Amino acid sequence: MDKSPRGLGDGAPLNHEQLIGAPLRWPSEKALAQRPKFGGRKAEEGAEHLGLTTVGALLEHLPRDRREARTVAALVPGEQATVVVEVRSISSRPVRRRGMRPLVEALVFDETGPLQVTFFNQPWLVKKYPPGTRLVLHGSYEARNRFRVSSHAPTADEIGAGDDVAHYPAADGLSSTQILAVVREHLDAARLAPDPLPGRLRARHRLPDMPSALLAGHAGQLEPARQRLAFDELLYVQLDLLRRRARRAEEVKAPQLPEAVAAGEVDLVNEWITQQLPFELTGDQERAVAVVLGDIARGHPMQRLLMGEVGSGKTVVALAAMLRAVANGYQAALMAPTETLANQHFATLAELMPGRAVPIALLTGSTPAARRRDLLGKLDSGELGIIVGTHALIEDDVLFKRLAVVVVDEQHRFGVRQRTALDAKAAGGAAPHVLHMTATPIPRTLALLGYGDLDVTELRELPKGRQPIATHLASGERDRARAYERIREELREGRQAYVVCPLVEESEALAARAASAEYERLSADEFADFSVALIHGQMPSAQKAEAMRSFKAGEVDVLVATTVIEVGVDVPNATVMLIENAERYGLSQLHQLRGRIGRGEHASVCICFGPKESERLAAFSTWNDGFKLAEVDLQIRGEGELTGTRQSGMAAFRFASMPEDGELLERARLSARDILEADPELKLAEHVPLREAMERARGSLLAATIPA
Ligand code: ADP
Ligand code: MG
Secondary structure, three states, X not given: OOOOOOOOOOOOOOOHHHHOOOOOOOOOHHHHHOOOOOOOHHHHXXXXXXXXXXXXXXXXXXXXXXXXXXXXXXXXOOOEEEEEEEEEEEEEEOXXXXXXXXXXXXXXXXXXXXXXXXXXXXXXXXXXXXOOOEEEEEEEEOOOOEEEEEEEEEOOOOOOOOOEEEEOOOEOOEOHHHHHHHHHHHHHHHHHOOOOOOHHHHHHOOOOOHHHHHHHHHHOOHHHHHHHHHHHHHHHHHHHHHHHHHHHHHHOOOOOOOOOOOOOOOOHHHHHHHHHOOOOOOHHHHHHHHHHHHHHHOOOOOEEEEEEOOOOOHHHHHHHHHHHHHHOOOEEEEEOOOHHHHHHHHHHHHHHOOOOOOOEEEEOOOOOHHHHHHHHHHHHHOOOOEEEEOHHHHOOOOOOOOEEEEEEEOHHHOOHHHHHXXXXXXXXXXXXXXXXXXXXXXXXXXXXXXXXXXXXXEEOOOOOXXXXXXXXXXXXXXXXXXXXXXXHHHHHOOOEEEEEOOOOOOOHHHHHHHHHHHHHHHHHOOOOOXXXXXXXXXXXXXXXXXXXXXXXXXXXXXXXXOHHHOOOOOOOOEEEEEEOOHHHOOHHHHHHHHOOOOOOXXXXXXXXXXXXXXXXXXXXXXXXXXXXXXXXXXXXXXXXHOOOOOHHHHOOOOOOOOOOOHHHHHHHHHHHHHHHHHOOOOOOHHHHHHHHHHHHHHHHHHHHHOOO
């Protein structure tokens, strides 16, 4: 069998011969669909568990790494090891105990010496492994040249001592060596594996064809094989996301919301921006507003992700879209994940619209029943143009007359079902335009995976006059005394401060207790001369709202808080933040917290207590840029834990892993775009295998990766 893979790793483009090296017949899916036999109930169960139910699946089951085979002479008593040997003689020996099958004993050797090996319960091996057979054996060495075999496989290879043996991910009842044996039996079928990628694409990206990749993977060239399979996997997902987006853009209808004015009238949105808005838009905001208004002017639903640093002014962009809806006689809703945040948005919107040209209202879980009834009536009649709220907005009895624009803030904090529940309330069964907002910067790689079906707009430029934030790491009593003095200095200047209490993962109640104790201590001692308030998640909403109001109004100097202040709180006069046990927070959470300061004309300072050797805190004190921090975060933590991504979808890859395969993902994205540009429905002959492969994969890979 030719083991040398075509076009692997050497960096040279594939030549014509290599490209058509695959069999000159249509690849046989039949051979690949057969069920491999593993022998024995336990082994079959193990195979089932690993999903090795077809030859195709078996061949895609690549070794994890290569385990070095020992020489016989190098075996150490009591140790588990792999050896590659040749059979000299083999025989079975009856066992005296009744009901036991005979033992099989064999004398085997490699170039360093002989070894007596014992197989249990498998009398047929005497016939299967006649003298001269080369074997890979895994088991334990028991001194005096005796070896108890736990798994075994024949090998045709001239693997010598010190060479590597493929090491497969195994399961209970099915060892790596057993898998190796069955893989060897079926390896020839790899030549029949259909290749979903068009040859031209493969050549451009210097990827081996599928049969070569599979053969190479089992023969030891793991990385190129894994990359080929990972590329396919990423390509399917990107194709699916892009097709979904294209379909939505062409087929799904949404209300058309043009710059709607009869002759002689002034457009509401333009008038608001030029006449009412208390400041000038940043360049990024202007561009974002233009793009969003462009989106909703078309008759197909907008699905746009607006990413922007805390304080970058996303709400303005959202308001522009909402006003455009109202100007066209439609309604708009903004949904936020928490009550604090909804309150804050409501306040910001009121501030952004001093004239209050459009009626707007707030609906949350703590809206009194009578008020709620009144609001629902006005939404149903269409009298109310804009509503801001929490999950309270998606309850069944909330009906809109003509909902056209939906804004979901911090959208990753909602479940898929919650996000789509608002869509269902849109006018006349049409889809609404949806603007997703997030202050959690998402590295491009993750954005492509999690949001590849959305259009993305970033606000990177902060509003003018914003002062940079200096971040200091602190620890120990001396630093602490200095930190409080620094805060008092700011307070004497008329500024305000946040003290953020340690995160208590175990329970909200504990966090609340810790915050209350800190509040008592600080108001009696360090900040006795100032006014101090407390806010935490366990307080009744009215009390929370009052704490926020008095802090915002400047009646309170220091706000002692848990992470309830993480998002949305906007007090430009607050210039200091002290974070306790900063090491307990994730980077993105720290960044969110810090975004509460540096929002006004004064320079701000953030003081973090925590171990100075923390990699995360070092990064945090070095970078102010959320995108940079998100990348660092991804490097430190890996894909799984990053917040702000559709996490459910991230871990589902079999071959790809992020962020390491970020570059491969970019290539898959570009390829997907090229393919669909030429052939949106994947109907061309050269794309038939691709379409079929995607359909085969849909049951597992794609379904797990993309939330419906
Ligand atoms: P985000 O939601 O992106 O964190 P907001 O939309 O809440 O930010 O805006 C933060 C604050 O900045 C608000 O008080 C808002 O009024 C103000 N703001 C927004 N855009 C500008 C701008 N272009 N110039 C000055 N202030 C702005
Ligand atoms: Mg905001």
